[in-house]
Amino acid sequence: MKIKENLFNQRIISIDALRGITIFVMIFVNELASIQNVPQWMKHMPADADAMTFVDLVFPAFLFIVGMSIPFAFNARLIKGDSPKTIWTHTLKRAIALIIIGVFMVNAEYGYDAAKMIITPAFWGLLAYSMPIPIWNKYPKDFPLWLKNVLQYGGILVLIALYFIYVQDTGDRGMTPKWWGILGLIGWAYLFTVIYYWLVSGNLWAMIAFLVFAVVMNSLNLIENSFVQNTSWLSFIAGHLTHVSLTSAGIIISLLFFDRKISSKINWPVIGFIVLFTVTAVLLRPYFGISKIKGTPSWTMFSAAICTALFYFLYWLMEVKKQTKWSEFFMPAAANPLLIYILPGVIYYFCKTFNLHIIPGYFREGIPGILWSLLFSIIMLFVMKILNKYKIQLASLRFQVSSFRFQVDELNRKERKAIRKVRKVFYKKLCEPCVYNEWDI
Numbered sequence: 001m002k003i004k005e006n007l008f009n010q011r012i013i014s015i016d017a018l019r020g021i022t023i024f025v026m027i028f029v030n031e032l033a034s035i036q037n038v039p040q041w042m043k044h045m046p047a048d049a050d051a052m053t054f055v056d057l058v059f060p061a062f063l064f065i066v067g068m069s070i071p072f073a074f075n076a077r078l079i080k081g082d083s084p085k086t087i088w089t090h091t092l093k094r095a096i097a098l099i100i101i102g103v104f105m106v107n108a109e110y111g112y113d114a115a116k117m118i119i120t121p122a123f124w125g126l127l128a129y130s131m132p133i134p135i136w137n138k139y140p141k142d143f144p145l146w147l148k149n150v151l152q153y154g155g156i157l158v159l160i161a162l163y164f165i166y167v168q169d170t171g172d173r174g175m176t177p178k179w180w181g182i183l184g185l186i187g188w189a190y191l192f193t194v195i196y197y198w199l200v201s202g203n204l205w206a207m208i209a210f211l212v213f214a215v216v217m218n219s220l221n222l223i224e225n226s227f228v229q230n231t232s233w234l235s236f237i238a239g240h241l242t243h244v245s246l247t248s249a250g251i252i253i254s255l256l257f258f259d260r261k262i263s264s265k266i267n268w269p270v271i272g273f274i275v276l277f278t279v280t281a282v283l284l285r286p287y288f289g290i291s292k293i294k295g296t297p298s299w300t301m302f303s304a305a306i307c308t309a310l311f312y313f314l315y316w317l318m319e320v321k322k323q324t325k326w327s328e329f330f331m332p333a334a335a336n337p338l339l340i341y342i343l344p345g346v347i348y349y350f351c352k353t354f355n356l357h358i359i360p361g362y363f364r365e366g367i368p369g370i371l372w373s374l375l376f377s378i379i380m381l382f383v384m385k386i387l388n389k390y391k392i393q394l395a396s397l398r399f400q401v402s403s404f405r406f407q408v409d410e411l412n413r414k415e416r417k418a419i420r421k422v423r424k425v426f427y428k429k430l431c432e433p434c435v436y437n438e439w440d441i
Contacts, residue, residue, distance in 0.1 A: 001074065001078065001084075001198055001201045001202065002078075002201060003075060003078045003079060004071060004075050004202060004259050006258070006259045006260055006261050007071060007072060007075050007258050007259055012072070012258070012319070013318055013319070013324055013327065014311065014314040014315045014317075014318040014319055015065065015068055015069065015311075016327070016331065016334040016335075017314050017318060017324075017327040017330060017331075017334070018061070018065055018068075018307075018310065018311055018314055019062075019065045019333070019334045019337060020327065020329075020330030020331055020332075020333045020334035021330050022058060022061040022062050022065060023062075023330075023333035023334065023337050023340055023341070024330055024333050024377055024381065025054070025058050026058045026059075026062070026341065027333075027340065027341075027344060027376070027377045027380050028373050028374060028376075028377040029042075029055045029058055029373075030344060031344065031372075031373040031376045031377065032055075032369070032370065032373040034364070035364060035365060035366075035369030035370065035372075035373060036364060036365035036366070036369065037365045037366045037369075038365075038366070038369065038370060040053070041053045041054075042054075042055065042370070043055055044056055044292060044293065045290075045291070045292065045293075046293070047291050047293040047294055048289075048291070049290075049291070050285070050289035050290050050291070051290055052290050052291075052292060052299060052302065052303075056292035056299065056303075057303055057306060057307075059182060059185075059292070060246050060292075060299075060300065060303030060304070060307065061303070061307050061310075062186065063186065063189055063243050063246035063247050063250070064246050064247070064249060064250040064253075064303070064304065064307040064308075064311075065250060066186065066189070066190055066193075066247050066250060067193065067246065067247035067248060067249060067250020067251040067252075067253075067254065068250040068251070068253060068254040068311070069250075069254075070193065070194060070197055070247070070250075070251055070254070071197075071202055071251060071254050071255060071258070071259065072254075072258075074087070074194075074197070074198070074202065077090070087198075091190075091191070091194050092191075094187075094190065095187045095188070095190050095191035095194075096187070097132075097136055097187070098183045098184060098186055098187030098190065099180065099183075099184045099187040099188065100159075101132050101181075101183050101184070101342070102180050102181030102182065102183035102184025102185065102186075102187060103175060103177050103180065103181060103184055104128040104129075104159065104162070104175070105128065105129065105181045105182075105183065105345065106177070106178055106179055106180070106181040106184070107128070107166060107175040107176075107178070108121070108124065108125035108128045108129065108345075108349070109125075110178075111168055111169055111176075111178055112124075112166060112167060112168060112169060113167045113168065113169045113171065116167040116171070117165060117166065117167050118165055119165060120353065122349055122352040122353040123349075123353045124162060124165065124166065125345070125348075125349040125352070126346065126349035126350055126352075126353050127158055127162055128159070128162055129342055129345040129346045129349055130346050131155040131156075131158050131159050131162075132155070132342060132394070133155075133339065133342065133346075133392075133394065134151035134152060134154070134155040135151075135152050135155035135156060135159075136338075136394045137151070137392060137393070137394060138391070138393045138394065139391075140391050163175055183338075183341070185240070185243055186243070188240045188243070189240060189243035189244050189246070189247050190247065192237075192240055192241070192244045193244050193247040193248060193251070196210050197251060202251075202255070202259075204252065204255050204256070204259070207248055207251050207252050207255070208252060210244075210248050211245055211248040211249060211252060213241075214241040214242070214244045214245035214248060215245050215280065215284075215297050215300070215301070217234075217237070217238040217241045218238060218241055218242045218245060218295070218296075218297045218300070219284065219287075219288065219297050220238065221234075221235055221238035221239060221241075221242075222288050222294065222296065222297075239295070242295040242297075242300060243295075243300075245297070245300045245301075245304070246300055246303060246304060246307075249273075249277070249300075249304040249307075249308070250307075252273065253270060253273065253308050253311065256269045256270050256273070257270065257315065267312070270308065270312060271312075273308060274305050274308050274309050274312075277301045277302070277304045277305035277308065278301070278302070278305045280297070280301045281297070281298040281299075281301035281302040281305065282298075284296070284297045284298045284301070285298040290302065329381065330381070332381050332382070332384035332385040332388055333380075333381055333384055335384070335388050335393070336384050336387065336388055336392075336393050336394065338394040339384065339387065339392070339393065339394045340380055340381075340384050342394075343380065343383070343384075344376075344380065359372060
C-alpha cells in the first residue's frame, strides 16, 4: 500500500468536532434511556415504526467518523515507516479490544443467574467496565514498567476470572455473545473495513464498489429465505456489512474531501453522494422500511446522507471560515472517546454495587430527567478534561500527517533506506505532537 500524498498535513479539526459532538450526544441519550416519560422523538424508534430519530443517528455517526479517520490513520503509519506486520498487529489489537469490551458490557446487562454467581452481578459489571481502563490505558513513556505490567496483566487476569465466574440463566458457565454490543459492532465494522481498504490500497472506486456490495448484502440478508439469510456464515458477514456500509461511506467522503490536489469552493462529488445516499434510502424504504434495530439499508443510507451534510457544514464553518473556538467545549470527548463511553457504566455499576442513590427520583422522569441527562453529559466532559490533563487515555489514538512528494519507486535501494530514516525523524520531531483520534477509533 502506498502513501497518499494529497492528504492534508494539518489536523482536520472538523473531524474532531464531529466526533466530540457525537460522543456528547451519545452520553446524553444513553443517560436519557433510563428516564421515564420522555417524548418518543428523544428515544430509539421501535423496530416496526419505519422511522428514525436523532437518537438513531448517534451510532451511525460514530461509524461514519471511524471511516473518515481510516485514510489518515493508515497514511500516518506508512509515513512512520511501520511494516505491514506492525500495522496489522495494531489493527487486530484495536478490533479485538472493542469486541471483547462489547461482549463483557452486554453480559453485564442481562442473561445471568445471580443466585449461582459467587459475586453479585452489579460487582461483576463494575469490574467488567473498569478493567479495560488499566489494560488499554495509554501510559506515559516515563511510567514505571513494572507498574504498567502489573496493571495491564492484572486487568487481563481479572477479565479471565470474570468469564469463569459468570453463570448464564441457562445454568451454563461462561459468557456468550448474545449480541456484540455497540463497541463490538464497531470493532467488527472496523476490522472488515480496514482489511478491504488495505487490499485495494485505499482506491476510491474500489471503496465505492464495496459500499454498493455492503448495501446489497444488507438488503439480501433482510429478505425472508434468501440464500444469504439461509447461509449462516453469509448472514453473519452480511449483518456486519450493515455497519460496514457506514464506515465505507465515511472513507469515501474523507477521500473526496482530502485526497485531492486541488480543492474547490464547492465539493460537487460530496454533494452528489449526499443526493445518492438519500435517493438510495428513499428507493429501498418501501421494501425494508427505516429501522435502526433491524439495521435496514434505508436507515444506513439516510444516516450517511445526514452525516455527510453535517460534516460538510462543519468543514465549511471550521476549515474555510476558521470558526473553531466554539468546538473547544466538545474536544475533551473527541480526545478520549473510548474512556468517556465506558466511564458512565463504571459510575452506574459502582452506585448499584454499593446501593448508592445520588440522584433523587424527581430527576428520573420528564423534563427534570431530560435536564439531568444534559447536565450529566456536561459533567462528563469536564471529567474527561481532567483525565486528559493527567494522561489517563485509552490507547485508541492515531497520528495525522501528510506524505512527502516523491516517487520512492524511482529511487535505488540505498536511497530508499535513507528516505525511510528521514521519514522517521520527520514523524518523531514534527508529527508526534499532533494527536489524531480514531475510535476513531
